[in-house]
């Protein structure tokens with residue numbers, strides 16, 4: 260009997276509905292495996308701005324620090340688009356990443372055969388997609404020094420600093436190499452070394468790492484070429500590792516290849532508590548209507564069992580149930596196609612539970 | 616009778632073959648229209664490293680400065696990958712952009728109906744693509760201060776500075792808005808204003824510009840979302856304007872949608888001489904074999920007539936001839952499909968000339 264504890268942060272928009280289903284599925288799967296965990300709910304994002312005047316209350320941070328894992332829905336929405344910059348809902352995400360020192364964002368992008376037809380890409384290109392994007396999440400231009408618009412010698416200007424240190428690069432590359440060992444053993448490190456000094460250091464460290472990980476093949480790719488290859492030849496990637504900004508862009512580009520971003524999970528890892536959330540947004544337009552797809556959050560919960568709660572068994576059980584639900588033709592409206600069975604957010608959760 | 620003068624820079628790899636055809640087509644088209652221009656050939660890139668020990672000789676820069684337009688093939692190749700960083704072939708490109716103050720890179724991305732089937736995207740998605748990407752080319756992190764790997768307090772680190780000033784942002788946005796007027800009147804300004812101070816200034820300037828260009832509709836999009844939308848819904852874009860780094864990534868991503876990067880031209884404009892080049896690389900593996908597709912360079916020459924040589928008539932004539940050659944089924948090997956007529960680089964040039 261384990262005694263793990265998780266924090267659930269519903270967030271805004273559809274966040275409450277999708278985390279509710281992911282929690283139900285997690286509890287049912289845990290029960291089947293004789294595993295138990297406790298949970299508490301905390302606020303962040305717009306909901307926290309409304310309740311406490313700040314997007315990321317100290318109380319939420321403290322609870323997350325003490326927990327074994329955090330399951331998050333989605334934050335933000337037009338209601339909070341016009342608050343002061345330091346209060347914006349996104350600050351909750353950036354703040355959590357920093358407070359928990361979540362330096363690695365893992366985004367597995369895999370095509371569910373049952374959904375491949377919904378990809379914008381031709382079937383023969385999309386079929387082979389199985390990519391793990393490892394994005395550095397705690398450094399780079401996201402957290403460098405910056406200068407908001409200011410007047411210098413009569414000219415208005417602004418700047419931001421991109422930068423990485425060797426330890427930051429080493430830990431993310433190490434994680435990428437380790438992840439590749441359980442996969443095809445191939446790591447593509449993406450940078451812009453023909454222009455950026457930061458990328459040249461990144462590349463140097465990656466080459467040194469390559470010497471240490473002899474089971475892994477590391478190759479380098481420029482970010483512009485990578486943006487092309489993800490569309491032309493996505494099946495050629497295994498693990499893709501890159502910095503925070505390039506990772507933001509490339510992981511979203513890669514996400515749409517799958518044809519169903521509502522199903523994509525993510526894990527943000529550090530040395531302490533991990534954070535798990537679907538990659539889609541808070542979709543305020545459909546909030547509360549039972550139309551949201553909970554599968555991305557359910558699959559994020561599976562990752563939480565794998566990386567933070569120490570149960571590969573439960574992770575695999577949830578993932579297999581999701582596969583089966585799709586094979587059996589259940590679809591929320593975002594992925595619905597004629598002839599299949601349209602279900603609500605809650606029914607989708609139940610169908611997953613039925614197949615555990 | 617005009618007396619315009621151009622510089623041709625063949626560069627490396629397939630550069631000589633493709634610029635030769637573009638020059639032949641340009642001369643033939645000019646003749647038909649009673650227009651004449653002179654030209655001279657200059658070296659840059661690996662060819663210049665071999666001949667003069669530097670990738671961008673002063674003599675080349677001077678000639679370009681004095682010319683009305685510069686037509687470039689492609690530079691670089693593995694032969695020069697291991698020279699000292701400051702001698703790398705790419706320095707020729709970055710140096711030319713800076714010396715000629717080419718602040719705007721125009722990348723029209725249009726799908727030739729005859730080639731749409733070669734796109735990695737499904738036909739119904741790709742059909743409507745007609746995007747003009749306007750990339751800022753003379754500022755941002757490409758030319759900001761940077762620190763190569765160095766040890767500070769026992770930690771090795773490196774950094775690069777992204778930054779823009781108001782005048783830099785204004786001139787590129789103005790150019791984007793003007794370009795939109797002859798098109799669908801829609802400008803999408805791409806940034807990362809939820810993270811970067813530079814983007815927040817960019818967005819502020821764009822909003823002010825919107826007030827001045829009432830015929831144009833300006834909207835904002837985050838770069839990660841843009842990377843998604845280019846694949847999901849590329850037909851929704853008209854003019855896309857962005858900074859140097861985001862433009863590098865997004866223009867290459869958008870290029871592959873067309874299914875035929877061998878056909879895509881580019882123009883780099885400033886207040887003086889303009890530079891015209893295909894978007895593809897120097898393809899050293901097929902250099903000298905007559906296998907290269909000259910159409911991207913030929914269409915770049917058309918843009919040169921439009922923007923630098925003052926003849927919309929010749930530009931349109933060349934573009935129409937290229938369309939017709941494709942409709943008539945002529946294909947270089949990169950775009951060949953069974954049942955069509957495979958031609959060499961030179962034959963392709965001749966087929967275009969035959970249709971002027």
Ligand SMILES: CC(C)[C@H](C(=O)O)[C@@H](O)C(=O)O
Pocket residue numbers: 349352353507809810839
């Ligand atoms: C909300 C935003 C700050 C965030 C980011 O850029 O990291 C988001 O795009 C993401 O990828 O999680």
Ligand SMILES: CC(C)[C@H](C(=O)O)[C@@H](O)C(=O)O
Pocket residue numbers: 453454483705708709863
């Ligand atoms: C060669 C390189 C420096 C260049 C760039 O990044 O601008 C290239 O990718 C391009 O887009 O023209």
